[in-house]
Amino acid sequence: MASDVLYFLGLSMSGLAVGSMYALIALGFVLIFKATKILNFAHGEVIMVAAFICFQLVTVYRVPFWIALPVTLAITGLMGVAAERLVLRPMLGEPIFSVVMVTIGLSIFLRSLAGICFGHDNHVFPSPFPVESASVGGVVLSYAHLWSMAIAVGLMIAFFVFFKFTRLGLAMRGTANDQDTVALMGVNVKRIFALTWGLAFVIAAVAGVFLANVMVLNVGLTYVAIAAFPAVVLGGMESVPGAIIGGLAIGLIENLAGGYLDQIIGGGVKDVTPFVVLFVVLMIRPYGLFGQEEIERV
Amino acid sequence: MAIRSKTFRESYYEDIKLFQTIWIKFWTVVFVIGLVLLPFFGDPYFVYLVNLSCIATVAALGLNILTGFTGQISLGHAAFLAIGAYTAANLVQRLGTPFWVNLPAAGIAAAIAGALVGIPCLRLKGLYLAMATMAFGVLVEYMVITWDGLTGGVRGMSMPAVSIVGYSLDSDEAKYFFLLSVTGLMLAAADNIMRTRIGRAFVAIRDRDVAAEAIGVNLTRYKMLSFAISSFYAGVAGALYAYTLNYIHPEHFTLLLSIQYIAMIIVGGMGSIIGTVFGGVFIVVTPEFIKMFAQALGNVVPAIAGRYDEEWNIAAFGLLIMLFLIFEPGGLYALWNRVKVGFRNWPFTYWG
Numbered sequence: 157m158a159s160d161v162l163y164f165l166g167l168s169m170s171g172l173a174v175g176s177m178y179a180l181i182a183l184g185f186v187l188i189f190k191a192t193k194i195l196n197f198a199h200g201e202v203i204m205v206a207a208f209i210c211f212q213l214v215t216v217y218r219v220p221f222w223i224a225l226p227v228t229l230a231i232t233g234l235m236g237v238a239a240e241r242l243v244l245r246p247m248l249g250e251p252i253f254s255v256v257m258v259t260i261g262l263s264i265f266l267r268s269l270a271g272i273c274f275g276h277d278n279h280v281f282p283s284p285f286p287v288e289s290a291s292v293g294g295v296v297l298s299y300a301h302l303w304s305m306a307i308a309v310g311l312m313i314a315f316f317v318f319f320k321f322t323r324l325g326l327a328m329r330g331t332a333n334d335q336d337t338v339a340l341m342g343v344n345v346k347r348i349f350a351l352t353w354g355l356a357f358v359i360a361a362v363a364g365v366f367l368a369n370v371m372v373l374n375v376g377l378t379y380v381a382i383a384a385f386p387a388v389v390l391g392g393m394e395s396v397p398g399a400i401i402g403g404l405a406i407g408l409i410e411n412l413a414g415g416y417l418d419q420i421i422g423g424g425v426k427d428v429t430p431f432v433v434l435f436v437v438l439m440i441r442p443y444g445l446f447g448q449e450e451i452e453r454v
Numbered sequence: 455m456a457i458r459s460k461t462f463r464e465s466y467y468e469d470i471k472l473f474q475t476i477w478i479k480f481w482t483v484v485f486v487i488g489l490v491l492l493p494f495f496g497d498p499y500f501v502y503l504v505n506l507s508c509i510a511t512v513a514a515l516g517l518n519i520l521t522g523f524t525g526q527i528s529l530g531h532a533a534f535l536a537i538g539a540y541t542a543a544n545l546v547q548r549l550g551t552p553f554w555v556n557l558p559a560a561g562i563a564a565a566i567a568g569a570l571v572g573i574p575c576l577r578l579k580g581l582y583l584a585m586a587t588m589a590f591g592v593l594v595e596y597m598v599i600t601w602d603g604l605t606g607g608v609r610g611m612s613m614p615a616v617s618i619v620g621y622s623l624d625s626d627e628a629k630y631f632f633l634l635s636v637t638g639l640m641l642a643a644a645d646n647i648m649r650t651r652i653g654r655a656f657v658a659i660r661d662r663d664v665a666a667e668a669i670g671v672n673l674t675r676y677k678m679l680s681f682a683i684s685s686f687y688a689g690v691a692g693a694l695y696a697y698t699l700n701y702i703h704p705e706h707f708t709l710l711l712s713i714q715y716i717a718m719i720i721v722g723g724m725g726s727i728i729g730t731v732f733g734g735v736f737i738v739v740t741p742e743f744i745k746m747f748a749q750a751l752g753n754v755v756p757a758i759a760g761r762y763d764e765e766w767n768i769a770a771f772g773l774l775i776m777l778f779l780i781f782e783p784g785g786l787y788a789l790w791n792r793v794k795v796g797f798r799n800w801p802f803t804y805w806g
Contacts (some may be wrong), residue, residue: 264775
């Protein structure tokens, strides 16, 4: 009996650890969606590319991890600004289909480019964290997991403070709310867009580097972001707290489903569970738990 | 005699005619004769490429009906191809039915699946629809891998070639005529659907769904119909795919394939039948050029020599999607039209 409870707790804890990663990824989606009403399908590719950049810095150029991390963040931030400037800005005012497709184009372009540049081998990220696991009340968790959870929580607090108390944060919230009004108030909306993309890419990079620590590093890392879509939808596309709760919930659900249903149905349940959730949420409550319901009367 | 500066139509019938002018009819006939003669004079590799283009065109036609004409985004088109391909393969292996049963059966199986997906998706628009169809694609991919008994799982399924009255079409040339005639049929059908009531209803939904409903288009019915027709095309394309490759595997029907079809309709031209053909051919032929480009580049930059692989093509598709959306959202069809109008109105630039 006790082992059952422990099994459940273990699954839940590692589920929450993965969930905190999903939450981080979802945060990047939500940031961009809030400010620009675009769902960035290329987010997963940014995660993977960032992880590879950090990996290259650490292994090839022998940069210490804690220096390589900010360098990676800076590079990806610039990539974000560049992506906005080159690809997304020409699409301003185009129909939603075109904008979605342009980010999909960007995503497969980046993924293949990464495949060409970095190859398809699996790499083990030289983790800066101790290899042995910590035991919390009998539940075993790796240090990398604990660190990633801590970083996720820290970043979320940082973002909360940023949005609530800084001028730039206020300008971003304003842009998300109403672009015309905020432009009249003297906010440079184009600059805010570029900064939003940069910021979202930086978050993606953080998620990517820590994901690479927890999982194997290869081009397939992008699929984690696809699994984070359900988190975004569950939480509601406009809601920052929604992204966090959605992410944690998806991590928990998929781990529990994988842990209990895999024996019954056969392997791979863990990978599809998020999509089942996504489908169900879209059918019942498309705007998610905390999103804004768009009402259209015919 | 006045110079013909524009097409003046005097009746509604003229406006919806399949062949607007005698010249279009003439060039179509010339083109078809050229295609029929191709295997006798052309390079066998050419024939092979046309075969692939045919399958791509049929599948992309389905996606264009749904996305280009009805305005519903789908990221799960590959799932319907998978359903069609596995239906055909199962029919052949279990019942040994002939191709003229399998092709429609594959289409109908996919169409039923499409209509079923269409029902819950009726409430969704834009981004949400994109995600729902993507989730469906992932679910089907998972099912194909796990449902071992029906699909052979990761071992894949083999598929014999089409046989017509005891004669097996297993050479590329034989497949060529088969694929060409099926594609021609499907093209003609699509062209005809689009100029009737159904097609006009689709276009009305795409342009403004609320307005369409106000003038009496039953949204539920026509959206479902669009999903069903689109999936029918995908199912048939899936069966053709199985017949052509003689082997199907879950790896063939991934999200990447769906994105390739999206690339085809964007590059070719959304909401254009002839554009779909352009797009299908273009996306099939592009890898050949990429290969040549990579080899040429490899001669100049030795570091790249011999590094060409599948990834280059996919990167090119991504780049093509972006470039076309930014610079020519109307696709090749718009380019072609502009050239044509330019010639017709020469020397007057802004007439037409």
